[in-house]
Amino acid sequence: MTLIALEKISKSYKKGDTTITPLDGVDLEVDEGAFLALMGPSGSGKSTLLNLVAGIDRPSAGKVIVAGQDITRWSEDRLADWRTRAVGYVFQQFNLMPVLTAFENVELPLLLLPMSRAQRKKQVLTALELVGLLDRAGHYPRQLSGGQEQRVAIARAVATDPQIILADEPTGNLDRESATEVMNLLVGLNAELGKTIVIVTHDALVSAYASRKLHLDKGELVEASA
Amino acid sequence: MKLPLRYNLRSLVERKTRTAMTILSIATAIFLSIMMVALSRGLVETTRATGSPLNVIVLSQGAESMEFSAIDAEIVHHLQALSGQPLVSAQAYISTFVAIGGVEKRGVVRGLHATTALGIHDNARLLEGRLPNRGFELAVGNLAATKLGVAPSALAIGQAVDFEGQSWTIVGRFEAPNTILDSELWADVDDILLATKRSDYSAVMLRTKDAKAAGDILFALALRTDIRVGARAEREYYGVKARAMEPLRSVALVMTLMLVLGGILAGMNTMFTSISGRTREMGVLLVLGYHRRAVLFSFMLESLAMCLAGGLVGCTAGLLLNGLPMKIPMGVFRFVVDAQTLAMAMALAAFIGIVGALVPVLRVARLSVVAALRD
Ligand SMILES: Nc1ncnc2c1ncn2[C@@H]1O[C@H](COP(=O)(O)OP(=O)(O)O)[C@@H](O)[C@H]1O
Ligand SMILES: [Mg+2]
Numbered sequence: 001m002t003l004i005a006l007e008k009i010s011k012s013y014k015k016g017d018t019t020i021t022p023l024d025g026v027d028l029e030v031d032e033g034a035f036l037a038l039m040g041p042s043g044s045g046k047s048t049l050l051n052l053v054a055g056i057d058r059p060s061a062g063k064v065i066v067a068g069q070d071i072t073r074w075s076e077d078r079l080a081d082w083r084t085r086a087v088g089y090v091f092q093q094f095n096l097m098p099v100l101t102a103f104e105n106v107e108l109p110l111l112l113l114p115m116s117r118a119q120r121k122k123q124v125l126t127a128l129e130l131v132g133l134l135d136r137a138g139h140y141p142r143q144l145s146g147g148q149e150q151r152v153a154i155a156r157a158v159a160t161d162p163q164i165i166l167a168d169e170p171t172g173n174l175d176r177e178s179a180t181e182v183m184n185l186l187v188g189l190n191a192e193l194g195k196t197i198v199i200v201t202h203d204a205l206v207s208a209y210a211s212r213k214l215h216l217d218k219g220e221l222v223e224a225s226a
Numbered sequence: 227m228k229l230p231l232r233y234n235l236r237s238l239v240e241r242k243t244r245t246a247m248t249i250l251s252i253a254t255a256i257f258l259s260i261m262m263v264a265l266s267r268g269l270v271e272t273t274r275a276t277g278s279p280l281n282v283i284v285l286s287q288g289a290e291s292m293e294f295s296a297i298d299a300e301i302v303h304h305l306q307a308l309s310g311q312p313l314v315s316a317q318a319y320i321s322t323f324v325a326i327g328g329v330e331k332r333g334v335v336r337g338l339h340a341t342t343a344l345g346i347h348d349n350a351r352l353l354e355g356r357l358p359n360r361g362f363e364l365a366v367g368n369l370a371a372t373k374l375g376v377a378p379s380a381l382a383i384g385q386a387v388d389f390e391g392q393s394w395t396i397v398g399r400f401e402a403p404n405t406i407l408d409s410e411l412w413a414d415v416d417d418i419l420l421a422t423k424r425s426d427y428s429a430v431m432l433r434t435k436d437a438k439a440a441g442d443i444l445f446a447l448a449l450r451t452d453i454r455v456g457a458r459a460e461r462e463y464y465g466v467k468a469r470a471m472e473p474l475r476s477v478a479l480v481m482t483l484m485l486v487l488g489g490i491l492a493g494m495n496t497m498f499t500s501i502s503g504r505t506r507e508m509g510v511l512l513v514l515g516y517h518r519r520a521v522l523f524s525f526m527l528e529s530l531a532m533c534l535a536g537g538l539v540g541c542t543a544g545l546l547l548n549g550l551p552m553k554i555p556m557g558v559f560r561f562v563v564d565a566q567t568l569a570m571a572m573a574l575a576a577f578i579g580i581v582g583a584l585v586p587v588l589r590v591a592r593l594s595v596v597a598a599l600r601d
Binding site: 054080 | 233237512596
């Protein structure tokens with residue numbers, strides 16, 4: 001079953017007189033439960049595509065349909081509400097709040113949902129346990145290694161139990177060992193919890209974990225042989 | 227609309243030094259504003275409160291002030307003959323140099339009669355000793371030492387001071403809270419005339435039974451062509467003096483505005499640095515699902531909290547000023563800090579917080595999520 005569908009998506013930016021069009025009439029269908037790796041050279045529009053799916057950017061033309069709903073016309077607030085429940089986003093630079101502990105960082109999206117304090121605490125601890133950092137709950141990001149920070153970020157992304165996990169070069173700032181840990185985590189989320197995952201990377205070793213690979217180049221999306 | 231409040235609070239705490247410095251500068255601005263207002267209010271209100279509603283003050287025609295008025299003894303007799311007033315007292319009022327322990331200080335001396343002094347100045351009461359009789363005696367106001375810039379012991383009962391070529395012995399101390407009488411020296415009026423080699427009084431004070439009687443006597447005096455004087459209610463006399471000080475209020479207002487502007491700049495600077503440095507964090511909050519308005523509002527609250535903390539510190543310090551005497555060339559006044567002033571000060575602090583955050587908040591308000599994340 002198709003969970004995410006891009007229909008004739010174009011995105012262009014004006015820079016002075018020149019217009020660049022990283023995405024030019026892109027079509028894509030992502031099945032529920034898929035683990036998709038999006039590859040391509042730097043500047044090819046991978047992040048842009050991911051941001052369109054997350055509803056944090058808007059296409060110049062075309063539609064983004066998630067779970068049968070066209071999200072392209074939604075207001076920023078409606079997209080935000082939807083994202084809290086439906087999308088977990090993992091950044092290359094982790095983007096944890098430096099002033100909050102690991103626990104508090106994971107709690108941040110949960111504060112947006114109506115639930116008891118006890119329930120919230122339970123969900124935070126479950127997420128931290130999932131990434132193997134229960135013992136670091138009270139640590140601040142500066143007290144964690146890069147790999148640990150990214151795992152906290154993954155816990156934050158899954159805390160609200162969203163159907164979709166989007167990760168933009170999640171291993172880009174990590175050493176090989178930490179990268180492997182993070183990828184194993186994502187594989188587990190996909191295989192055991194059934195999360196639909198779209199991961200942007202230009203690392204062939206990373207994309208090897210995915211069940212489906214796509215190449216983005218010169219505005220076009222090409223299926224790569226698995 | 228959910229706010230990431232803990233995040234905001236932690237952000238303030240994380241930037242301890244910066245936050246503390248800002249709170250301190252806001253507190254200073256608020257404190258100084260309170261001081262300016264308390265000063266001008268002290269001045270104006272003390273002057274205004276000096277007049278008693280039942281008193282009529284008679285000056286020579288055209289004179290605006292006791293210092294520039296001369297009433298001869300004949301007119302005093304005429305006024306005494308105007309029956310029906312419980313008390314009539316001729317006074318001499320001089321501003322002169324008073325030598326205390328060899329040092330000369332400018333002081334204000336009121337010559338009056340011990341028998342009528344407290345009846346006419348009903349806001350005054352004796353604290354110790356007695357009122358001055360003939361023989362170059364002196365009673366000192368509670369703030370006279372402050373006014374003259376000497377230690378209270380220099381004006382203790384039994385001490386002597388010199389002015390107008392005479393030595394005067396202090397026999398009593400009185401207070402007249404929140405009036406300018408409090409910083410005066412009182413002597414017998416005839417001693418003053420003798421010492422200054424004058425025959426004219428400065429003014430005649432009439433104590434009336436009630437407000438209606440006060441009005442009646444003013445009306446009657448206006449009709450008397452044989453007694454050519456300028457009479458007015460004592461309230462009005464000091465009201466005019468108070469109004470003459472209104473420009474001081476404007477000065478206080480202008481200085482307050484400048485201080486507030488300084489506070490705004492300090493707050494703006496802090497919030498600008500703080501918010502600009504956290505543009506990406508704003509982007510992350512938006513990605514997590516926080517609404518843009520909520521995030522911007524939480525930044526405003528951060529600034530507001532900081533400025534209200536500064537306001538609280540400033541108000542606490544300001545409250546300590548209440549009742550403190552201050553000496554200015556016009557006399558000695560007490561600072562007046564009341565709830566209204568403090569409420570205004572807190573409103574000012576809030577204003578500083580909101581305006582200070584507005585510019586940096588508006589700067590990031592229109593940034594797209596993607597642009598914020600790229601920061
Ligand atoms: N906000 C923007 N304004 C202008 N150009 C942009 C903006 N965002 C992305 N681009 C351009 O669009 C292209 C694709 O960017 P991006 O999606 O980040 O590429 P990738 O993630 O594949 O490296 C790049 O050339 C980039 O410079
Ligand atoms: Mg990218």
